[in-house]
Amino acid sequence: MKIEAKNVKFFYGQDQVLKDISMSIKKNTVTALIGPSGCGKSTFLRLFNRMNDLIEGARLEGEILIDGVDIYNKNINVNELRKTIGMVFQKPNPFPKTIYENVAYGLKVNGVSDKNIIEESVEQSLKQAALWEEVKDKLKKSAFALSGGQQQRLCIARALAVKPSILLMDEPASALDPISSIKIEELIYQLKSSYTILIVTHNMQQASRTSDKTAFFYMGELVEFDDTRTLFTNPKKERTQNYITGRFG
Amino acid sequence: MINEKSQKSIRRQKALSERLQKISKSKFYLIQDEVFKYFGLFCTILGIAVLIVFLFNLFVTAGSRIDWGFLTNLPSRRAAKAGIYTAWVGTLWILVLTTIIALPIGIAAGVYLEEYNKKNRFSSLLEVNIANLAGVPSIVYGLLGLELFARFIGTGESLLTGALTLALLILPVIIVSTREALKTVPYTIREASYALGATKWQTIWNQVLPASLSGIFTGMILALSRAVGETAPLIVIGALAFVPFVPTSVFDSFTVLPIQIFNWVSRPQKEFSVNAAAAIIVLLSITFMMNGIAVYLRHRWQKKIKW
Missing domain, CATH: 1.20.5 (Single alpha-helices involved in coiled-coils or other helix-helix interfaces)
Structure with missing residues (x-):
């Protein structure tokens, strides 16, 4: 198992937002996390690169193992951990710098200074993110000059540049138009062969198209976790059935 | 019913x-x-x-009083021969020195308060007091400078004392404007940086500071243009009205434009009040120019970065 969550409970101050969640995720698979707003799926996603550490008063119980190592162990260097786990956010958030610098940033903060290596990685990452052909002649231009969909693929390239093994995506296509959205989905499909991907989405079709497994969250609980096809065609719980057919949420 | x-x-x-x-x-x-x-x-x-x-x-x-001679003449007892050379050179010295002292301290304090400080009672006490400091009358800073720098540390009635005092005076303004500039950088940028394995310092140095630099400089320039016009604290620390030479080191005694103006205005002869008016034009030109730079920076910054 690439990722394991064992009896995870999570609190913001007094509020418990995740209730005893256990889940195992295989290497090189895509797992979709679905559920209504406020169900805790984004919070759950952010446990794996410890982004929730940045919130004051947040507290975790239980264990999260990546490659068998408890990432909340005291000996874990958070920055090292985050380097091995890429994250893509809901709204494209490129740095106010050039396209090149955006992709190179992760390498630079991790101590890589060899120009040739950086240049090579920038090209490779942009190719992996299916953006290279569109930007290869304007690498020195500001990232803000790109369209929303291109910006999001740039953010994916930026995450890939530090060679993570896991990719966390928090509603990566929700701020994009349908065509850009499809491009991101195709990209996810291609990236699956080399990365373990977790994706939070509100879009049911997107979840069924892109993922191997789907987890349905409701009110901080993991209601159902199964193969995507099974979950969407033959859910075992009534709540899941109601949600995926659009009767609530 | x-x-x-x-x-x-x-x-x-x-x-x-x-x-x-x-x-x-x-x-x-x-x-x-x-x-x-x-x-x-x-x-x-x-x-x-x-x-x-x-x-x-x-x-x-x-x-008509402003000409090359007015800018390059040393002070004199005769109004027609008197110039503001020592005064504007003094003002320039003070500007540069104050910037060198206040800028790093103010930015560091602003970054600490905005990025590192945890929210608790001590920190809110700190914040309220910094806001209060901005409202302390400048003459009080003058007295502080006189006692602390001129007498206790022993820098005397020098440029250094003046610059240190004015730096103290504008520090709260710089701290507050630095914090405001940092606040405009969206949280998502910090998140993106952390997610790539950057440390807090790397995130601040590489992303947050560059993105807020023009805002910080705008605040700095506005604070300095206030410092340029300050008279009271410099009189208190002993800046002289009549300095017959141009300062060549930070330990020299000095005068600045506002003091020169104050001195000329308080003389009975009409010729001197004309001199004062001419010096005011020069002083105003300096502050207008600085404000102009601040407006330009802010404008360019807004055009460049759209979050």
């Missing part, structure tokens, strides 16, 4: 809708709107008009 009540209510509602119709037809609210518009315009123009009258008056009085 119930019927009666509901009938009453219906009548009341009818009366109300009639009244509302009348109001919407009445011109009262329209006039109110117009009146306020012109009153607001008047208030806006008032400040500018006073300034224009003042400037016009200045130029009429002293426009």
